[in-house]
Amino acid sequence: MRKETSPGRQIYEAIRGATNKCPLCGEGVVTTLDHHLPSSAYPLLSVVPINLVPACHDCNNNKGETRPADAKEQTLHPYFDDFSLHPWLGARVRKTQGHEPMSMEFFVDPHPDWDDTLTGRLRTHLRVFNLDYRYRQLVATHIAATNHDLKTTPIRDVSTWLSRKARGWAYEGNPNTMGGALYRGLAADEWYVNGGWHTQG
Ligand SMILES: [Zn+2]
Numbered sequence: 795m796r797k798e799t800s801p802g803r804q805i806y807e808a809i810r811g812a813t814n815k816c817p818l819c820g821e822g823v824v825t826t827l828d829h830h831l832p833s834s835a836y837p838l839l840s841v842v843p844i845n846l847v848p849a850c851h852d853c854n855n856n857k858g859e860t861r862p863a864d865a866k867e868q869t870l871h872p873y874f875d876d877f878s879l880h881p882w883l884g885a886r887v888r889k890t891q892g893h894e895p896m897s898m899e900f901f902v903d904p905h906p907d908w909d910d911t912l913t914g915r916l917r918t919h920l921r922v923f924n925l926d927y928r929y930r931q932l933v934a935t936h937i938a939a940t941n942h943d944l945k946t947t948p949i950r951d952v953s954t955w956l957s958r959k960a961r962g963w964a965y966e967g968n969p970n971t972m973g974g975a976l977y978r979g980l981a982a983d984e985w986y987v988n989g990g991w992h993t994q995g
Contacts, residue, residue: 816848816849816850816853817847817848817849817872817873818847818849818850818853818869818870818872818919818923819850819852819853819923819925819928819972820968820970820971820972821850821928821929821932821972822849822850822851822852822853823850824848824849824850825849825850825851825854826848826849826850826851826854827846827847827848827849828846828847828848828849828853828854828857829845829846829847830844830845830846830847830869830871831845831861832859832860832861834859835859835861844873844874847871847872847873852923852924852928853923856922856923856924857869857922857923860922862918865911865914865915866910866911866914866915866917866918867914867915867918868915868918869915869918869919869922869923870915870916870919875915877912877916877970878966878967878968878969878970880904880905880908880969881903881969881970881974881975881978882902882903882904882905882916882970883900883902883903883969883970883971883972883974883975884900884901884902884903884975884978884979885898885899885900885901885929885933885975885976885978885979885980886898886899886901886979886983887979887980887983887985887986887990889985889990895934895937895938895994896937896986896990896994897930897933897934897937898929898930898933898937898976898979899926899930900920900925900926900929900930900972900975901920901926902916902917902920904916925972929972929975929976932972933972933976936973936976937976937980937994938994940956940959940980940991941991941992941994943955944991944992945992949987949988949989952987952991953981953987956977956978956980956981956987957977957978957981959973959977960973960974960975960976960977960978960981961974963976963977
């Protein structure tokens, strides 16, 4: 289907071109299509459009031929699974020793009413796409820029400023973006809000 001359090529291009930002991680640029259920295990689904999700290279690569053994191991389908009503992606500050700059750790913070299957799927999504590790690499520059901006922000306004940044990252109404979680996590951290950022250069 990916071959230039294949009749499916136009469909492939149309799905891949539907968005530039990878809907699986929210960060990467779409370069390919991911088979939601892998073509090796489900060959008949390999050309079914709803099984094809635009993806960035990292997401596609991290997932590989992973396939779920049960419902909890099913990653999210960005167009059929809507988890955007609750901010389930959490981030907490990891203070480090010595001269290492602080960093963040990303985790699943489920709604108390969600059952084990839903929560399990979110954890699977984070694990399969390696999002904690990948987001940690990406937030370093955001944290450095934030620490710089906070130098001119009165301390009583820091928490409000960070919460506003978190809302700004909720594009298309989805609070579970890397930046949304990052800024919610910073706003909720007493050490950081009360001047911890100041120790970060
Ligand atoms: Zn991605």
